Amino acid sequence: MFIHPITARITPNVHKHGSLNQNTNTYYHNPISFTGDDYFDYDGTLKKKLEARSKWDKFWGIGKKKAKQETQIELVGFTRAQSRIAEEKEKQLEMQERLLAQKEETLKQEREKTELYKQQLQMAKEANAKDKVILELQAKLEASKARTAAAQADFDMQAQRVEGIKHEQSILTKREKGKGWDKVAGHEDLKRNLEEAFINKIALEKNGCDANFPNGILLYGQHGTGKTRFAQAFAEQAGCRFVEIDTMQSDEDVIDDLHNELKKSRKNYLSPENPKQRTIILLDDFDSIAKLSKDEESLLQNKGFDFNDTNVGQLAEILSDCADKYKATIFMTTNHPRKISSELLKDDLTPYQIFLGPPAPLDAAKIFKYHLNGFTDAEIDYTRLGNEVGKAINDDEAYSAQGIVDVVNYAKENMQNPQVTESDLLDAIKKVKPDISTQTLNDFMDDMIALRSAFAPSGGEE
Numbered sequence: 001m002f003i004h005p006i007t008a009r010i011t012p013n014v015h016k017h018g019s020l021n022q023n024t025n026t027y028y029h030n031p032i033s034f035t036g037d038d039y040f041d042y043d044g045t046l047k048k049k050l051e052a053r054s055k056w057d058k059f060w061g062i063g064k065k066k067a068k069q070e071t072q073i074e075l076v077g078f079t080r081a082q083s084r085i086a087e088e089k090e091k092q093l094e095m096q097e098r099l100l101a102q103k104e105e106t107l108k109q110e111r112e113k114t115e116l117y118k119q120q121l122q123m124a125k126e127a128n129a130k131d132k133v134i135l136e137l138q139a140k141l142e143a144s145k146a147r148t149a150a151a152q153a154d155f156d157m158q159a160q161r162v163e164g165i166k167h168e169q170s171i172l173t174k175r176e177k178g179k180g181w182d183k184v185a186g187h188e189d190l191k192r193n194l195e196e197a198f199i200n201k202i203a204l205e206k207n208g209c210d211a212n213f214p215n216g217i218l219l220y221g222q223h224g225t226g227k228t229r230f231a232q233a234f235a236e237q238a239g240c241r242f243v244e245i246d247t248m249q250s251d252e253d254v255i256d257d258l259h260n261e262l263k264k265s266r267k268n269y270l271s272p273e274n275p276k277q278r279t280i281i282l283l284d285d286f287d288s289i290a291k292l293s294k295d296e297e298s299l300l301q302n303k304g305f306d307f308n309d310t311n312v313g314q315l316a317e318i319l320s321d322c323a324d325k326y327k328a329t330i331f332m333t334t335n336h337p338r339k340i341s342s343e344l345l346k347d348d349l350t351p352y353q354i355f356l357g358p359p360a361p362l363d364a365a366k367i368f369k370y371h372l373n374g375f376t377d378a379e380i381d382y383t384r385l386g387n388e389v390g391k392a393i394n395d396d397e398a399y400s401a402q403g404i405v406d407v408v409n410y411a412k413e414n415m416q417n418p419q420v421t422e423s424d425l426l427d428a429i430k431k432v433k434p435d436i437s438t439q440t441l442n443d444f445m446d447d448m449i450a451l452r453s454a455f456a457p458s459g460g461e462e
Contacts, residue, residue: 096162096209103155110148117141164207180237184230185370185401186363190354191237197352198329199238206276213278213323216330216350218286220337221357222436222444224400227333228284230356234331235280241268244282251289251311258283258318262326269327279328286332287339290315312341319349358398358436361390367401368425371408376419385422388429396438403435 049067121137175182181191194217201211219227235242243264245257258281265279283289289311292300296310307313322328332350334340344350359367365386372380389399389407399407411420411428 093162093165096158096165100155100158100162103151103158107148107151107155110144110151114141114144114148117144161207161209165203165209180233183233183236184226185366186359187230187356190230190356193354194234194352195237198234202238202240202276202278214329214351215319215321215323215348216332216344216352218332218334218337218340218345218350218353219356220334220353221355222398222400222440223335224402224435225356225358226401227356228282229401231280231282231331231333235282238280239277241265241274241277241279242282243279244284247283247285247288254283254289255311255314255318258315258330262318262322262328265328266326276327279326281328281330283330283332285334287334287336290332290334290340290344292341312343316343316349319344358393358400359404361386364389364399364404367404368408371405372420375412376421378417378419378421380422380425385425385429388426389434392434396441397434398436398441399434400436403432406435407432 046067050064053063053067117137117140121134121141124134124137184191198213198217201213204211205213219230221227232242243261245254245261247254249257261279261281265281268274268277268279292310292312300307300310308317319330322330337353345353361383363386365382368380368385369382389404392398407425407428408420410432411424414428414431415421415424417424
């Protein structure tokens with residue numbers, strides 16, 4: 001499969017064992033997508049890295065594994081030069097402001113015509129023109145006044161729309177303590193991208209503009225990285241109705257619940273109590289219901305089964321028009337993106353597929369500060385704490401967001417003073433081991449590589 005990103009990001013730096021330097025953010029939470037028109041040129045990138053070796057390394061065949069590891073890491077962090085989402089946001093607002101300028105020019109021209117007819121009528125009266133001429137000029141003046149009034153109303157309405165969009169955007173993107181984005185520490189780039197991809201469209205829609213909302217958003221990453229919490233905060237920040245469906249029940253019940261919630265979503269959107277309020281429906285552990293069983297695959301190959309009767313077929317049908325027809329977007333999370341059927345990752349069904357990995361040192365510092373708020377007044381160097389947990393990547397391990405919470409909780413339970421100190425936290429980091437193991441990281445990397453295996457180089461290293 002092809003891979004294309006949601007955002008433009010930097011190319012990652014590589015540390016020993018093919019890991020990333022702890023000061024870079026890219027490995028941890030770079031948003032990418034599994035499908036699309038742009039793709040990471042794996043073969044070309046690997047070739048360049050192999051050619052960049054010294055002639056002696058080439059002669060002895062040294063450095064092949066390192067080049068392959070570096071290329072694999074860049075694959076996960078592959079980025080495009082510009083953000084299509086940011087461009088879309090700017091384009092929408094610019095279009096409305098351009099339309100306002102056009103209406104302002106039309107109003108100016110109508111006013112000039114009205115003033116001209118006034119002058120002509122005044123001159124005709126002073127020259128004692130015939131009644132017929134005066135009546136014609138009066139009719140033209142009245143018609144011009146009517147056009148000017150219409151142009152003024154049109155301009156006022158568009159000006160109100162532009163101001164309304166800007167005002168609504170400021171409300172939807174405002175950070176309030178204890179609400180929305182404030183419930184998730186760090187990940188500012190990802191928050192901003194989702195604001196551009198979804199939240200700002202709500203501002204357009206509420207002010208009478210057409211806006212295309214995504215049917216599905218997939219958030220994937222290792223266990224404990226905060227995907228569910230992020231989805232909840234996202235819905236609250238966007239001012240959306242939020243519903244979570246239990247995916248641990250039978251597949252049939254999940255599909256039934258989805259249909260029921262979609263109907264409620266449309267009814268809520270059209271209600272006078274919540275005008276144009278959209279719904280976010282969360283499906284946690286989406287991979288548990290989003291793949292074909294071996295029996296289904298066998299029956300489909302033998303044409304003994306209708307694809308639309310499978311879970312995947314029914315989910316694909318739901319995802320095909322839920323944003324437009326039911327005014328809902330389905331937010332899906334998974335620890336195992338490769339297990340999800342490719343049929344559900346098509347660009348029209350799930351255009352935004354976002355990686356939420358272990359927090360980078362800067363985000364880790366914010367998580368420490370967030371969860372220590374109210375528990376200590378001691379002077380703490382949160383940047384140092386973030387860097388300390390970030391060192392785990394040197395051993396191909398990592399602390400998830402939940403892992404950092406575990407560190408904080410350990411410090412609270414074992415603190416030597418009335419308040420948690422920096423020393424308590426540094427000691428807790430030593431005692432609480434990274435919750436994302438080398439094997440977990442490697443398995444996830446293998447998943448990412450397999451998702452675009454058509455471009456992976458053949459063979460391994462001797």
